[in-house]
Amino acid sequence: MVKVNTDKEQYEKLLKTMHRFNDACNDIANVAFKNRCANKVKLQKIVYYDIRERYGLSAQMTVRAISKVVESYKRNKKIKPTFRRDGAMVYDQRILSWKGIDRVSILTLDGRIELPIVFGQYQAMRMNRIRGQVDLIHRNGTFYLAVVVDVPEEEMIKPVGVLGVDMGIVNIAVDSDGDTYSGEEMDRVRERIESLKADLQRCGTKSAKRHLKKISGREARFRRNMNHCISKELVAKAKDTQSIIALEELGGIRNGTTVRKSQRRRQHSWGFYQLRRFIEYKAALAGIPVVGIDPAYTSQECPVCHHISRKNRPNRDTFRCGLCGFSGHADHIAAMNIAARVTVNLPIVSGFIEHELQEQAPTL
Ligand SMILES: [Zn+2]
Incomplete structure (x- = not known):
């Protein structure tokens, strides 16, 4: 978990983006449920342009929202998934990039913003092993990035x-x-x-x-x-x-x-x-x-x-x-x-x- 330091303006921008993202997810979930569609490609064909236009999300954000819905819907097709407004927002390398170990550039509805981050020593060591997706999480008025890192496992011991x-x-x-x-x-x-x-x-x-x-x-x-x-x-x-x-x-x-x-x-x-x-x-x-x-x-x-x-x-x-x-x-x-x-x-x-x-x- 990497803490993001935001000023008031940046905080509002992130929150607005997160809300919009999850609102879109709920909308996409309606369509997925109505059409019984858990296929990402098919669902994208149906909702992509409509969602982009109505929510003002970037192309990649729209794709991420569709993925979030599909992953959730696949888990249980009996119920329509619902998403909290400040539920995690998924970022990937196209909409989030690391600027060294203490800054990150994140796409919002108002364009990219660069934010200072607090990296623990543990993570700093593994900066080069950050993998794929990052979740933006909102908790008690603070934003965090949940990062997945690859850590090499040691060779198996010969147990005695x-x-x-x-x-x-x-x-x-x-x-x-x-x-x-x-x-x-x-x-x-x-x-x-x-x-x-x-x-x-x-x-x-x-x-x-x-x-x-x-x-x-x-x-x-x-x-x-x-x-x-x-x-x-x-x-x-x-x-x-x-x-x-x-x-x-x-x-x-x-x-x-x-x-x-x-x-x-x-x-x-x-x-x-x-x-x-x-x-x-x-x-x-x-x-x-x-x-x-x-x-x-x-x-x-x-x-x-x-x-x-x-x-x-x-x-x-x-x-x-x-x-x-x-x-x-x-x-x-x-x-x-x-x-x-x-x-x-x-x-x-x-x-x-x-x-x-x-x-x-x-x-x-
Ligand atoms: Zn005994």
């Missing part, structure tokens, strides 16, 4: 071990070595946010609701940041130890089985989906395979004698095998089980891992 990772509510992530990834700071912030939210919900006034919304945004940013930190640490450790990363397969996605209630809650509560995505893409960049394993009974199975029983978990934190007496921290045991399920497959079918990787290849 497996790092199993258990994700939970109390401990966001625990690995099969028993290392826990949820700092005290995170706990503190989470507690503070939770109690603040509870207060505001009890209060229930209009301003409390507004405040609540603000806090939710802050919470999402905090979570995202934490997930970045945790995934980074995990991947660094896997790289150091030349290990594959093993995670529980998200229930139901692979084999259509239903998700246990406890698991469902877990998956939603701390953005585990986000954490998984972060681990997957960071691992891909570092050449670390990530495999998903069947999550059944990972919290109840004894890693030593494989006895499975609910009674092996006398309480949330403790695992104690009812058969052989093996005991430890429950999350650590779960992570060990997760890792063990991969080890079993590792030497027998090495192709399995590559296959798994392709299936889970992250989109960058």
Whole structure:
């Protein structure tokens, strides 16, 4: 995400263009839906001149609007897609060009304008790898450019071990070595946010609701940041130890089985989906395979004698095998089980891992 610094006049110009673009999209969507047409070329023949004339869009903007509609309509042909007035506007190299690392030239309804941008160090390094389309995004009175960059992936490691990772509510992530990834700071912030939210919900006034919304945004940013930190640490450790990363397969996605209630809650509560995505893409960049394993009974199975029983978990934190007496921290045991399920497959079918990787290849 690249922040665009606009003065008032430039801001108005961008906003006007964005509104006009999305108005046009809604109009095009009407035609697409009425004619049941999700074909870009056909749709373009029908609407192009009319849209250009009525909305005053440039040729390329019109083409982009048609593409946006087609892509959205294709996803679900049962409903007519609608577009928010300040929904993302798609730019390509013909209507947007980079002027070094701190300026960008963007086409508006009033012609091209050159704008200063704030490029993070990360992006500046990858300036030459910017690829194709850029989305212009309007958020809280500021414009951003969402840029896609190509990042070369490192060569795949030759794995010598497996790092199993258990994700939970109390401990966001625990690995099969028993290392826990949820700092005290995170706990503190989470507690503070939770109690603040509870207060505001009890209060229930209009301003409390507004405040609540603000806090939710802050919470999402905090979570995202934490997930970045945790995934980074995990991947660094896997790289150091030349290990594959093993995670529980998200229930139901692979084999259509239903998700246990406890698991469902877990998956939603701390953005585990986000954490998984972060681990997957960071691992891909570092050449670390990530495999998903069947999550059944990972919290109840004894890693030593494989006895499975609910009674092996006398309480949330403790695992104690009812058969052989093996005991430890429950999350650590779960992570060990997760890792063990991969080890079993590792030497027998090495192709399995590559296959798994392709299936889970992250989109960058
Ligand atoms: Zn046992």
